[in-house]
Amino acid sequence: MRNGVLTIMKKELDRFFGDRRMVFSILMPGILIYVMYCFMGVAMGDAFGVDEDYTPTVRAAGLPASMEPLLQQTGFAVTAGEDEAAAREAVAAQTLDLLLVFPEDFDRITADYEVSSGLPAPNVEIYYNSAATSSAMAYQAVTGLLDAYEAQMVNKFDVNAGGGAYDLATVEDTAGSIFSMMMPLLLMMFLYSGCAAVAPESIAGEKERGTIATMLITPIRRSHIALGKILALAVIAMISAASSTVGTILSLPKMMGGLTDTVNAAIYGAREYLLLAAVILSTVLVMVTIISLLSAFAKTIKEAQTYAVPFMLLVMLLGISGMFGSSGEQGLWAYCIPLYNSVQCMTGIFSFSVLPAGVAVSLGANAAVTLAGVLVLARMFNSERIIFAK
């Protein structure tokens, strides 16, 4: 058995790796993803960030003496001025970042104000332009300062005033929550893309070109042809998926705005990577098997690709389901559902909450589906209606 399967596998791999364009087409996505995600991170940083050398400009009307040192803390260029209308126009025109309008005699009226009086509190107006990043940022900074100042005036108690580390989330928790939300969907899509790029060509393509019948008249068993093809396609799809996954993991910190310390795949150890590799391999085998079966039904590559579209939507849907569910909430029965179990396992692995029994059930279920698929594919290779369909 081994020789026949290996001969078919070798031929499939030679056909693939003998074609530079095909090799390029599976390695390219990883490079493209890296470049694209890095570019997106830089572009988003540029769009939503402010140049470090930039000093926001603030005009203050009726600026009370108590506020001057407070506003100095911001490091903004604060100037006093009373022409409110002109300043509002400047904010609208994005030539001025903020306009602060304090009520007259601000210090006295705030000192005299009683909350229990039921009267409206003195109001500070802050005009800003949300379309300008520098203005929106200055607005947030000044609002925060004034809120803190107001809290000081009526200070009854403090929250987290000790300066200690109150956020108890570890780096693993933070990175895990980001990776477990994004990676299962991305991985499922990468794996599908890898499988869909090669399986229709290998099965439907051979039918279309008439080369499969040439193999079927040799003494090799149909099941060995099916298994050899599925294993070879799985290897190619794995390489494609690995390229995309490495590209994503390397570029994710950059896409998240340079969070290279927090969002770093190095937080995962050998155990997580081994489990992930096992889950990915079994997922690829299921995907390749399903696409191979669809391709065997099809008369042409184009027809096979059309048949695979509903399957792609299903894979996407399953990938998205990982963004809203936790692997810990599922019973073991859920791990018997092919592909859904893959998403659950990936979510668990990335969030450090994987159920080992769940992974074991998933690998078993996926292996059973692959085996059943190989047998069905072998039967299809025996069917004249399928092999000689016109």
Place this chain on the structure above:
Amino acid sequence: MRELLQVQGLTKTFRLSAKQQKLEKTREKVRTAVDHLSFTAYEGEIFGLLGPNGAGKTTTLRLLATLIRPDSGDAMVDGASVVREPDEVRGRIGFLTSELKLEDCFTPNYLFNFFAGLHKVDPAVRDRRRQELFARFGIDKFAEVKVANLSTGMKQKVSLVVSIVHNPDIIIFDEPTNGLDVLTAKVVTDFLQQLREEGKTIIVSTHIFSLIEKLCDRVGIIISGKMIVCDTLDRVCGGMNLEDRFFDIYRETVGEAE
């Protein structure tokens, strides 16, 4: 002489799809492609299957090559049953039809080794046989050229060579000279005669009378899936030329030929 191929009551029907029924303007749902076909081929002879298009020649050869299963009947190929031991049968025959194609991205060398691997041919034997066959067909100069870049005739030669990589005793050719230029056709027919001299049994299907007359020791005439006549070429012709004799038989069986 040893009987290397015994075909006994081989029958194959196909279900016609609605599309086919519409296309052929017929209401029949099942068509009998091969109808209780029986014949024998002996060691060291070339047996010709002659018949018009659609007579069931290709279906018969596909049944013998175990590419499809018969509805009833059986054929023993050097002692192995096409129904019960298809893997055995495929190891004992060489099968070539113009429907079988080679992958364009590989070289003749690669394909020869690949098919030798599927037939479990010993590497030393494989290399010797490749040298011999490539030289015989002039493929050696193109051994490392991808099939996509070969001429149609050279592709056909490579197909022929890889189909007999395992040196089978029974060789089945469907329309062996179809689409070949005269020079390549001559190489192929000479090779078939050489194989006969080596004691191989060769089954060829064709509708070319001259090819049957030139090559075959015995001939079977198939019309509408049935074996109408099966005997030595001399006895079938009965002093007439094959073409005239065939149309006599056709008229007797079907009616006036169009």
